[in-house]
């Protein structure tokens with residue numbers, strides 16, 4: 001794999017930039033692999049990457065029914081933060097956030113991590129109490145956050161209307177090292193690194209069936225023929241229920257569409273991420289100048305990767321009262337992704353009823369930020385056959401045992 005550097009750019013300039021190779025190799029399926037990961041979104045690719053990097057397992061195929069990163073990973077609004085309430089969540093999200101800090105250097109590929117700061121507005125007294133509680137919990141978890149005053153909110157984001165027609169801003173939970181990243185680049189960076197380790201990324205290769213014998217997975221049926229494996233990871237977000245069904249078990253997740261939209265590009269006017277969960281909308285400004293806006297989930301289960309008009313109306317209404325200066329902006333694009341939501345709004349990183357089959361799902365509306373940490377933890381579980389400290393609380397069996405990791409405040413609406 002060619003290293004990207006200023007020298008490489010200068011060298012390539014001499015030959016009209018015709019010498020850059022493919023970032024990852026196109027592969028054809030082998031008859032069998034040590035590990036098959038189903039789903040080339042961020043979590044699947046990160047799992048494969050840390051299998052190779054941390055555990056030396058490189059005979060790995062990542063199977064993707066569409067194009068890599070074309071699921072939620074390429075459709076999200078890229079907010080990265082770790083200010084969760086419960087200890088297991090804070091641990092995995094903070095691990096992830098800290099891996100993001102050096103991801104570009106680790107990959108030799110710019111993922112454009114931008115720790116510009118994330119604020120979650122408190123606009124009711126209930127929210128004030130909730131976020132103060134989270135700030136106290138974060139202090140004990142070594143996650144650096146603080147509860148800030150309305151005046152500080154205004155100082156950090158002058159375009160924000162803190163007097164709100166319905167809900168004045170009463171403070172905010174502020175994470176200065178939270179921020180955003182470039183979602184496609186995260187997927188591409190992992191893909192490039194996996195390919196460099198000799199792993200096969202098989203796009204347009206849909207898993208249509210799971211072969212098992214005596215409680216063990218032996219391989220998968222795919223649109224490119226059967227492929228055998230010694231271990232399998234299911235990392236397919238909104239399609240987790242379907243693939244689990246092929247493997248013969250049920251998962252406590254439901255699939256719904258979540259949508260986002262972006263405006264026409266404008267001059268820089270906002271250098272933090274703001275989430276207004278009471279009125280329900282959040283916004284940041286992309287490097288291109290577009291205002292990136294996130295809405296809510298549909299109120300019913302579905303597999304449509306598109307937005308719905310009433311959500312846009314609700315979200316835009318919420319944001320105009322929060323940021324009156326955007327009222328004349330034109331919206332350019334809207335889209336949706338199929339997110340996988342659990343009852344306690346926490347993910348699942350778990351063994352399954354099949355001995356050598358593992359599942360990673362349930363990241364719902366907020367899994368982009370978790371990609372590095374989740375991949376790290378899932379790779380450890382797949383390599384060792386048992387979940388490590390980052391993953392052990394996220395078993396799918398916690399719903400049977402009543403050991404919920406309740407993140408409805410941190411993740412129910414927020415991303």
Ligand SMILES: Cc1cc2nc3c(=O)[nH]c(=O)nc-3n(C[C@H](O)[C@H](O)[C@H](O)COP(=O)(O)OP(=O)(O)OC[C@H]3O[C@@H](n4cnc5c(N)ncnc54)[C@H](O)[C@@H]3O)c2cc1C
Pocket residue numbers: 038039040041042043044063064065066067068069070071072073074075076077078079080205206207208235236237238239243258259260294335336337338339361363364365366367368369370415
């Ligand atoms: C509009 C929107 C905004 C969001 N905003 C944020 C945010 O600001 N911050 C944040 O942290 N998170 C956010 N999220 C959530 C985040 O995008 C997801 O949690 C995360 O991307 C999930 O990654 P993944 O790798 O698990 O899933 P995906 O990226 O969806 O990847 C799963 C892959 O599996 C493939 N697949 C499915 N079935 C099969 C099959 N049978 N065979 C082979 N391949 C299959 C799919 O094609 C897909 O590419 C948002 C999501 C959406 C939709």
